Amino acid sequence: MPSESPIRLSAQQACVRFGSLDALGPIDLSVRAGECVVLLGPSGCGKSTLLAALAGLQAVASGSVQADAAGGSDIPGVVFQEPNLMNWATAEDNVALPLALSGVEKDARLSCAQAALKRVGLANFANAYPRTLSGGMRMRVALARALVNDPSSLLLDEPFAAIDELGRRALDDLVLEAKRDHHLAVLFVTHSVDEAVYLADRILVLTPRPGRIMAEIAVPDVPRDPTFLTSPAFAEAAAAARRVLSAQLVAA
Template sequence: MPAETPIRLSARQACVRFGALEALGPIDLSVRAGECVVLLGPSGCGKSTLLAALAGLQAVASGAVQADATGGSDIPGVVFQEPNLMNWATAQDNVALPLALAGVGKVERLGRAQKALKQVGLTSFSAAYPRTLSGGMRMRVALARALVNEPSALLLDEPFAAIDELGRRALDDLVLEAKRDQHLAVLFVTHSVDEAVYLADRILVLSPRPGRIMAEIAVPDVPRDPAFLTSPTFADAAAAARRVLSAQLVAA
């Protein structure tokens, strides 16, 4: 990623503590526009905590975090492990919620919600209620809601873990398309090495608590298509990530 590309997400010696428990850090991190960085690591190492801090949902005990969304919304788009949709509202109204909270007029917000639903392939389901949608479709609605403000940064916390493999790959492709088309900075948490390699420009492997960056694995800039999944490039990056994770298990 060229050095002149703007940094949209950053952490500088960031630490998070819960009482006496050191949960995370110190962490130094930067994610540039048009880049996807994926966080890998054991459960409890602070991956979700770091995302929450960057989203403004978790205070840091020391250091600093920043989501610089110059050129777009001043709040990153966030997708959690659960879609967290309003069951009494249509897909369109769920997607339009951030705009309604921001005071955007009805005509504009519904138009922008329709645009976001089209982006995730759900135009014909705009009037559907969450209970009538599959798990993958509900997550598409959540992704559209995260994109509706046209943010320049996107934070995703294991959003597709409960989706079947084909549906998960389709959702991963939507993230890659949004990154490319909107030049988004993407920070993605997953436990899946294969998903990490498929999505990432860089993979950061975190240590057990307190989470610190133990290794950085660069994934070559090649097309993310079915052929990539069976390529030596994919296998080499996945093997490198698994070696680091296995070394942590042995050390523990």
């Protein structure tokens, strides 16, 4: 990933407080176009809080957070831990929702929704309702909805934790494809070290609350395919991440 790629997501000395509780920060962070940064850390360390702040869903008490596109401010695509679909609406209408809220004309937004569903392998399920879809398919709909606006960045908060291993790997591959094909800046939260290494260009490990960056682990720039999972490079990066996490447990 070229170091000269533009920064799409950034935090500068960002802090979040809930009343008298310091939840996060200060945090300095940047994610460039075409880069995937993964956040690891114990529950409650502020990983989701940081994503919410970057998405504009959580105010910072001090410092700043910003999502930038080529022409200025941008609304990142967001995928949460649950797909949060409208059960009374088809997959196509769920994906088209952000465009409908933006006032996009119906034919245009449905065309965009169909294209987004095709990107995630659900072209034949546009008229299906969420109750008829598997958990992995519902999460694909949520991912298509996050991509339908062609954002410059993507925020994912443990989106695939409840999916079986094979389905999870397929969804991870969709994220990597979106990053590559659309030069997205991706910030991904997970508790899985293996998933972190598979997805990341860089892994950031956060301290317990208040969450701060305690370590950065670089992952080799090699093709992400099944052979990577059994390679020495994968094993070394995973071991480095586990050493940092284990050190946290000892310190606690």
